[in-house]
Amino acid sequence: MKKVVMPASCIALSLALILQGCSGSAGSETSEGAQGQGTVEPVGTYPLVKEKQTLKVFTKQDVNVEDYETNEFTKWYENKTNVHVDWEIVPNAAIKEKIQVKLAGGDLPDVFMSSPITDSQMVGYGSQGLFLPLNDLIEQYAPNVKKMFEKAPYLKHYLNTPDGNIYSIPNVGETYHSTMPKKMWIYKPWLDKLGLQVPTTTEELYNVLMAFKTQDPNGNGKADEIPLSGADGTNNGHNEPESFVMQSFIFFDRANYLMLDNGTVEFAADKPAYKEGLKYIRRLVQDGLLQSDAFIQDRKALTALAEDPAGSRLGAATALYWGNLTIDNGPSGRYKEYVPVPILAGPDGQRIGFDRGYAVDNGHFVITKNAKNPPLAMRWIDWFFDEENKLQEGWSDYLGQEGIAWKKPDPGVKGLDGRPAKYQTIIPFGTKNNNRWAQTAPRFQHEDFRLSQAATPDAQTEIRLLEATKNLYKPYSAHEKYVPHLYFSDEDLARFGDLQKNITTVVQDFMLKFVTGTLDIENDWPKYTKELENAGLQQYLQIIRDNYAKLEK
Known part of the structure; x- marks a missing residue:
């Protein structure tokens, strides 16, 4: 697909139009009115206010944060900004229901942060005035957010709602491997024992799975191997088998079953190619190669197959990464033994990779009508959108404190992209601690920044996923068929x-x-x-x- 590079003047004009929204709209007047409700120090200066103010923040619990009140980053950022956070922390399992109760009852915080505010809630409650339009607030108080819009023009699809207003700031992580999440992982010890190679076509996969079924690769004398399995796809592990397999037949987006065909939106799940994909999956199930429970079981049941104490019983599975079918960094070490399977060439040689582009989590920062000082809220969140500045200051909400949770790499240490590394983790990601907020606050992690992590043994997860995606998936990307985010009236x-x-x-x-x-x-x-x-x-x-x-x- 042809890549279009916009001149800087065009980007600036596009950004101005995005922030302007509907010129002269009621939303713009509301924003101006809200800005008059509080004072804040000039952009670029700290602290944000001369006298300490409190910001009521509603957010979901990050399981890797011990205590938000006593958290070291919480204390550091309060000292920097002179803003105290009054937290309302909600477990992830209850967050959607709690948000709905808040919105319906009118007991609103100043801001919703990293809480899943849906498109329909943004459109509906924004037009009713429960959420403040952010267009003018961003223009006047959020230079880092504006820079994000310039660097990531694809965000335009997520910003202006039908009334022209911006009601939320998204969380943007340009994670390369997540752009193509429909992957398969196969158990290399079984391949090696049977003298087999990683399959590259649908027919080769069939033959490998048949060998797993009939040749006792786990060596226990029992026909108890599960050649291929998955899970129901209701979580973000991308474990559903059909999504990986369909890439050999048709562009398949399980979220909506839509695709673009020469610029026209089409429905994929009634096309002849989809039908052929179903026939192939039926063949795998009928011949005992794909576990029939793979479409309905949860991930826990899938992991139990790979982590059987007597030895893995799982030959292959579909997942975003191996940690969604094994115990990542677990004592069995099997997470290291599942290797990636490329998008398979189908019967006619096609490989149509599902590529959604960078994942954008919309609705991650919303200012409500109850906010006493909207400009302060905007200045408070804007700091989180400059990762380079965080490294210079020695503190990061995501990484933690320099010298404790991360450090500057020694000279000569390379990043994931082969260029000089900018940071090296000390406390591995996914480790519960009280030095950082982990993924609590929205941020903009540009791909270049993510790839500047030191390529050390602690970064093996990123290295393996980067190589697999680059070599086995991106060559077959069909991103041009992906239907972008849409708002509706x-x-x-x-x-x-x-x-x-x-x-x-x-x-x-x-x-x-x-x-x-x-x-x-x-x-x-x-x-x-x-x-x-x-x-x-x-x-x-x-x-x-x-x-x-x-x-x-």
């Missing part, structure tokens, strides 16, 4: 939610029945397509196409 959103739910139910129900043999793919295909039409497929597509056309304009 209140009217469209009300219809779209029900339509998408109904269509998703039909696709998933029939997929499971087709691959397990409850229904015959050929004979029952007309029944499936009729159910899709009854669920509102054409209305669903029309809403998407209309809103995509607006986006393109």
Whole structure:
């Protein structure tokens, strides 16, 4: 796909238009009114206020943070800004329900931070005035956020809602390996024992799995091996088997079953290529190569196969990375023994890699109407969007304190990208501690910054994932087929939610029945397509196409 480089003047103009939103709108006036409610020191100076103020922050609990009140970064940032945080910490399992209760009851914090505010909530509650428009606040008080918009022009799809206002600041981590999350991992000790190579085509995969089933690779004399498995895909582990397999047949986005075909939004899950993919999956299940439970079991059951105390019983599995099918850094060491399988060439040689681009978590910083000093809230969050400055100051919300949680690398140490490294972790990621906020606050981690981590043994996870994605997945990227993020009007959103739910139910129900043999793919295909039409497929597509056309304009 051709890469277009915009001149700096065009980028600046685009940013100005994004921040301007709907010129003269009620949102702009509300923003100006909100700014008059509090005082803040000039941009670029600290502390943010002369007399200490309190910011009420609602956020979800990061399991790797011991105590937000006594956290070392909390204390450092309060001293720097003169802003005390009054925390409301909610467990991840209860966060969505708690947000809805807050919004419905009017008991609002000053800000929602790293809480999953949905698009529909932003559009609905933003238009009602519960969330403040951020356009003017960003323009006047958030130079780092503005720089992020310039460096990441793809964010334009996530910013302005239909009324022209920006109601949230996203969390942006340009994680290279996460752009193509539909991966497969195969157990190398079994390959080595049977003298096999990592498969590169769908037929080679079939043959390898058949060998796993019939040649006793775990050597216990029992036919107890599970050649291939997965999990139900309801978490972010990308464990669902169909998403990896379909990359050999058609562009497949399990989130919505949509794809772009020559600029037109199309539905993938009724196309002949999708049907052929189902036939291949059915063949694997029918011949005992793909565990039928792979579509419905949870990740815990999948991990139990790989981490069986008597030896792994799992030949291969689909997952974002090995830690979603084994115990990462676990005592068995099996997390090191599962190696990546490339996107497989299908029967006609096609490889159509699902590439979603950089993951953007929208709705991660929202200022509510209850905020006593909106400019202060904006200046407070803006600091988090400059990773280079954090290294210079010796403190990072994500890394922690220099000398305790991370350090500057010795001369000559290379980063993940082969260039001089900028930072080296001391406390590994995923370790519970009280020196940092981990992933609590939104931030902008540009790809160049992420790859500047020292390529030391502690960084083996990033190194392995970078190499696998670069060599085995990116060459087959079909990102041009990915339908970007879309906002909907209140009217469209009300219809779209029900339509998408109904269509998703039909696709998933029939997929499971087709691959397990409850229904015959050929004979029952007309029944499936009729159910899709009854669920509102054409209305669903029309809403998407209309809103995509607006986006393109």
